[in-house]
Amino acid sequence: MMMTKTSVVGVASALVLAAALLATSAIAEDGAVEATKTKTEPELLSQKCLPNEKNEFVFKVNLWEYQYEVEGCEGVAPTLEIKRGVEYTFVQKDATNWYHPLGLAYYPDGAHEDVPELEFPTPDECSEEEYLCNPGDGVKQAPLYCIDGSCETYENWNNGTVSGLDVYEPLFQRPEDQWEAEGGEQSYSVKITIPEDSKTKEFYYFCHIHSGMSALVVVTDPAQDANSLVTPLAADYYGTPPEAFDVQCGTYDNVTVFDTEKDSFCPGQTFLCDTSGTPFSQCMEAIDCKMNYEMRVKEKEANKLAVFMEQMIPHHWNAILMSRIALKHATDSKGYDDEDLNVPQLMRNIINVQMQQIQEMQGWLEKYSEPTEICPAA
Template identity: 30%
Template sequence: MLLKTDLGAVAATDGLEDILYGIVSTQNFQIHQFRNILSAVGDTHAQCQAANGSYSPLTGDQQITLEVPAATAAVAGAKCTPSATTLCMTLDVFASETGYYNFATYTGSSPDIAVTIGQTYTFDQSDPTNWYHPVGFAYEPDGAHGSTWGGDELDEVEGKGELLYKINGAATTCDDAGDTGLDCYEPEFFYPRDVWIGATYTAELTITQAVADRSHGGVIYYFCHIHSKMSGKIQIMKDDGYKYTNAKPEKSLYSPVVRGSIDVACGTTGVADYHDEGGMACAERFVPGAIDTPFDDCLQAVDCAMNKEMHVPLKAPLTTFLEQMIPHHANAVNMAKLLLKTDLGAVAATDGLEDILYGIVSTQNFQIHQFRNILSAVGDTHAQCQAANGSYSPLTGDQQITLEVPAATAAVAGAKCTPSATTLCMTLDVFASE
């Protein structure tokens, strides 16, 4: 719709057209895959719909008890053996909206890592959970993402001899390798998950004296080059085992998200208040049938969150689109995490579904990141729609809009193609059907 009604604003926003076509194409392909899976098990969404188009009423209010697992130390992936200088990284996809890095033998998400001047450390990202999360290192939290959404890039650890990215144990050799190889390493994290898993990925960080001197109070930070707000602290130590310090004060680092028992049990983020016992619960039921399993209970909260958070004030089409797409995408992310958390057996038994779900989590979280950057650039944020008590501004206005239907026209060839009797220049009318 935004491409159809406000193409000027789309064209004026760097990168947005690619994002929108990405949403249309990738999510339509996922719809195709979901329908194939439903068909394979003899189930369709049409089962919920009566002949007259009405839907079966939702029933059931059974209270579900959600079990909360205790925190445990992270375990290394099959391809990595941890040591004093080898850090085996995994991603706890449930720990926050984007997930947080975990390190084998360390307890909890985004732990502090201690390193010593003169040593080289291998950050091993070969575990499948690291897909779409290439690690970076910076002198301030969030590095390349800046200190705010859409902010200026902050200084990274990227000097020759300080950082070297490797794929399959070898330094990268693409044309853009530069001193570190980041511009060869990061693009591969956008490969399809089943392709990316076939390689091994490591980042070798050397703590030189120059790195220590540029640090703020002896601290640098690891972060994700694709998703923001995933930073953790790296404490630089001296040979004698004492912390290295300098005259610069340490930078402030935000604390990791602490989820309540409901979000922990559901594998979600930010939906606890929308649970049946929460202050923003919905009276409406969003799924037919009795709510009698933890999955059902969590799904009600997830759907309630999207239902309420998409009620944003009408503004310019671009702004309204972005403010609604953030909770829309967050709903998809939370639904994917919920299924991974509560029914992993069924996921594993369904060919290709795990890749689809991780694709939803990683790609749509990245798009949320991009949407927030765009909103910040125009001085608008999703938080503006939310009052201090968590309620949302009501939508107003019932003006009748007249939509003009353009007359059909002959397709025009693209710039790269000249049609002839034997050359057919193809385009896609993205609006013509689903």
């Protein structure tokens, strides 16, 4: 059986509210998940989002669906609505923003896809037929990065000393305690103004470290000759709606089939002994079967490093999914609020750092290896 490389966009971005799960009657009386009652409908994705009274959009990251949220706005990956000539601030103070520095680009995923970003001066690529995103001759529109209230300007834009992306992004990759300390009282933020004479009517915010986290920013009062983006956001960018089982687990990674068809994927195998039959144990058993199955890869004698990465990716995914399940089902466990070990911070570290490593390994495999081949179950 051939398995294509896992896409973080597809597996980490399926979007639905937990409330929709209840509406499907997918929860049995004993609290267990009835995985046969499957599809939920995608809800609260790309909802319109207005700034607060300070013209701020206050960001958080949903660690289960792995998309941005904005305070006061519904759902994930909200569509931000702004006007020309107004300065807006994207605030990244909440702890979930760690490892998720915001960027602004004319097309989804910015630097990850090598598409033009909002920069000063405007990238030459914006005048090419492939993009057609030039806001106009002499128009200045680019993110101004701020750390503890100290912001760069167009005069010192991204000079590597005041703030700028080349200072901002590396701080987000430091240990979380250091990131928080460097942010100070005012923490981290990004300012953006679309000038009155700009031809831009929409662009995207995205994460500079993780792909698959883009969403729209719409200028609600665009110029009459405003640019239309050549390529819209792909219809399947956020993946398919998750199964009810995935929603209950908090995994959002197509885990359901490893619960409903475990005997096919992991015949005769048990990963938790003397289980309680609760959603927690169901979810853990399913993700362990998933990892076991996906790590059974055909050896590539010609490239041993490819084998390492093919097995390490599902191994990393298992750690991420375990952390998501724990954050959803184990927060009342003894020791969750331990004074010495910051357990929620540990979970965020596992999710964010290993997600980045997965994407890096996927990129390497695309360059140097053929699609992964899964060995049949014994």
